[in-house]
Amino acid sequence: MNLMHRVGWRRGILALAVVSLLTLAAIEVLSDEPELALVIGEPWEDMRRRSSAVIDPAIPGHYWGRMPKSDARLRFADPQYGFVTPLARFFSVSFDDERVSNVRMSPQVEPLLLDDTLKVVLNLQEQWRNAGWVPIRAKDFPSFADTPQWRAQLRNVNKGGTAYWRAGDKYQLMLVVSRFRDNKRPTEERYLITLGIHRSRGVQ
Template sequence: MSLTQRVGWRRGVFALAVAVCIAWAAIAVQSVKEIALVIGEPWEDMRQRSSAVIDPAIPGHSWFNIPKSDARLRFTDPQYGFVTPLARFFTVSFTDELVRNVRMSPQIEPLLLDDTLKVVLDLQKQWRKAGWTPIRIKEDPPFADTPQWRARLRDVDKGGTSYWQAGNQYQAMLVVGRFEDNKRPEEERYLITLALAKPWVRP
């Protein structure tokens, strides 16, 4: 095999490897399940739009259902939309076959503090960009990666809460607290809770 042939063969192998990596990445993205919704819409609209499987609503009842797999939330409001990481704890409530609220932990396991802050700061960044505003900031300021916030979150008796509002349409509550992870008893792990609904607290 000549030098030119060897160079061409190596280029071909490299191009094939790149193509395989791109294909795997595309498959991975497509395989991420999501619940795509807006608060107040018909339950069946949410089910048809979502790639994650969730049971039908029960006519005439107020209750909740849980996705059949880990799933992320895609909030599809054209102005106030955002996306969460994958969640294992994820409930969507309904009343009269309409989506009423969401309560979830946007994570699939308890996280270390650095990873916890990445999640909550990314959510806050998405909200700010989409026009959400923090409320009740005197009592519950937005999360930040500061020594003061880190110390507060490490305190098992404190933790943190932040409230956000989208116009007069939606509110979000973000809560972070220490979590005793029996699988990793020597590590500081944290649980994030996100609640989303029509406004329920005064700004």
């Protein structure tokens, strides 16, 4: 092996080691984030035991809701239709007689710029497609895409966007993106994402 080959081989090994360390660091950061890991319809206490984020107990015989004690990401723990969101500051989980009833959240910790908003939304949609979710009501509410038409629609404060997805006959979700006036950054275009998940109601 000549000198140039040795240098190239060592550089390749070093680059591989750096990539491996960065990957491990990213995994560690993600695993350290508080999460609510849940399935719609399961016992509330099963969610609490599985989750690293803290959330209060349900109230027997009541329909109500709780919020985690900190920012948290959602890990939808269905073995077939699972997905993971970014950290959320607004995150509300409802219960019905001590069972998880539905979820309403914004998968972000602050209003986002349009580019970042689309990254989050398109990543979620890709996870859903890969897990077997399918768009519904797509004629009137098409799935989000990074196109000039979608960007113009989202920038319109009177329009925004909404999409609906379904997981077999088990779950449905609604994804909404809307323009938001952020008083901390009044000159910037910022956006809110809202995600709602509940049992399927058979909507086509």
